[in-house]
Amino acid sequence: MRLVESVLAGDRLALARLLSMIENQEEDGFKALAALYPRTGQAHIIGVTGAPGTGKSTLVNRLVKRLRSFTAAGEKDPSKVGVVAVDPSSPFSGGAILGDRIRMRDLAGDPGVFVRSMASRGALGGLANTTGGVVQALDAAGFDVILIETVGAGQAEVDIARTAHTTVVVTTPGMGDEVQAIKAGILEIADILVVNKADLPGAENAMRGLQVMLEMGRHTNSNLGEQNLDVEPAWRVPVLATVSTEGQGFDTLLDSIIQHRDYLHNSGEWDVRERERQRAALDALIHERLRKRFLESQPYGKFEEVLQKVVARELSPWQAVGELLKEEDAE
């Protein structure tokens, strides 16, 4: 396929076109992805997540620049960096959000950086699917580090962040007490915790609070499965301070990211996460395919007819599902 070859040859326009095809769920996009698939698996995928207002976008921006100014031992060039920003689209903004356009302009001109903002118009599974596809395309196109920025602290965002090798959770001193961080359900997925806007009052308190929470988690946490309660976990989640607007704290953040990558490789944890990533991706794909097949199996108007009965309380939702699935079986 011409498109595949162009993407592998580093053609940015071809890559942008492929990403649009994936976002639009075009059949040809998935074919291209399948062809590119054997070339994936090289990139270090880093999720950056946290509640709105924590300054994630600025942090990601700074981190990209820091990554681009650094050449690892044994390497000739800095890492090529892809950024996938998962933003709930808003009818208010008419699609892409101003901030992202500003960001893109800021990073534009560096051929080693590629930024993609995703709209989340579709269903949840759809977003996870297309994000996964976009990451694979960037991976195959030779981007060494791929940052996935997810907005918000909800379950969907947590799930997307979970598909990363390394998850950076961003908080700020102003975000309220640490109970809120727990409620958001994101503390336990952090490989690296960052208190951004650390020049605000309360930063030290916030860091201390997070440290205490992590200590508690280490001793009471029985959900992580692979960790034995009596054994110290091999990776201790660092709590770092950054001031993204000033570029402070990014040497330490970069160090932690590299250390975490090395830890993943040395401990075998990389392969475990890779497998989980693939499992989640397969799962989401199956979900979508089943749904599509189901919808195609339904006679025209049948769903609306059954829905009407449910609304009128003539049929319970459980009976309705039974009736609709009978339809599929009869096919």
Place this chain on the structure above:
Amino acid sequence: MRLVESVLAGDRLALARLLSMIENQEEDGFKALAALYPRTGQAHIIGVTGAPGTGKSTLVNRLVKRLRSFTAAGEKDPSKVGVVAVDPSSPFSGGAILGDRIRMRDLAGDPGVFVRSMASRGALGGLANTTGGVVQALDAAGFDVILIETVGAGQAEVDIARTAHTTVVVTTPGMGDEVQAIKAGILEIADILVVNKADLPGAENAMRGLQVMLEMGRHTNSNLGEQNLDVEPAWRVPVLATVSTEGQGFDTLLDSIIQHRDYLHNSGEWDVRERERQRAALDALIHERLRKRFLESQPYGKFEEVLQKVVARELSPWQAVGELLKEEDAE
């Protein structure tokens, strides 16, 4: 069924037992729900959502008390109120979160109030399903107002909030500028916007900012479908100020909620939303049923075998799904 009769008779223990059965996805729970289903459709379902740290729990608490101290014209008693708190469970907390236990104690003793905290252990669809089931059970049990509190501002939370008749979006002056509210993707689902903690500095600015955003949305928003661009929408989203800890602003909030309910009934919008609620519920149920059937169709070990090939890059995820679905078809 004895359980169904007990729930309809107002037996709280029976209700609690039914909700646990629904949460655990027990077959008997769904049977009971199906039996209760014709009795649903009476409650006014109110979603309360917003980012972590906005004080939603305290606000819901106050709102419940306000609702309980108010008897509508033509009614003998105040509304019975059910609260469903959807919290991502955290391994740190070992399940239910301290704050909810405190809240329950605070509202305990009032037989017209029933509080249920949901853990979000399962999948996304699972959470939406069980939340829907719990709401239906409370509805059938005669609770006139059901508050669904969702933590976070992610897509899943937005989706759950969307199943309400009236959605209250909570922000605070300290949450950063209004662009963040847009990014969180929750502004456009608000029927009522509340700036909580309005005694903090910047409250007036926040309210003005939200007003401006709403004005902009009114003129540029073409996504809402049913609204014509040249026509003023019939419901103007109010921006209210509350101080939950002091109980300030709750008369106005209650007024707005009642006005919105009346608007829904008078405009026919109530039926539209009811239909959308049912559509989403059916959708989620179908999703889950299809998934279950798929998993049961797979020979033991097949999924892991295919996953291994994907991890080894021998098979692309798209080929893998094809192979797994063939298995189901052959059944």
